[in-house]
Amino acid sequence: MRHKNLRFIPLVVLFATSTAVHADGVVKQLHKVNKQLSHVENTLSGTQNKYNNTTRTMKELKNGTYAEKSVERAVKKKQEKVVNNLIDSSNNVIRKATKSD
Structure with missing residues (x-):
């Protein structure tokens, strides 16, 4: 009975190794996505600042205080x-x- 169960050890090791490699790939992809999201956040922040500056300038022009x-x-x-x-x-x-x- 024990010898029959020993046949599955290589399969279990192969499955564990495959899972570890796949997990490493997923982590790398998550880091890549995180980096892209940071870039998008920085772009949005810059756009928001430009919008705020434009709005402030328009308000100052309207009030005659520009x-x-x-x-x-x-x-x-x-x-x-x-x-x-x-x-x-x-x-x-x-x-x-x-x-x-």
């Missing part, structure tokens, strides 16, 4: 850039001053 808001945003961006450049410069000076030869 020029003021545009200048306000430009000044804010310029100030942020100046501050960031100042921080970078001071970090470079500190790095050079503390650099041991």
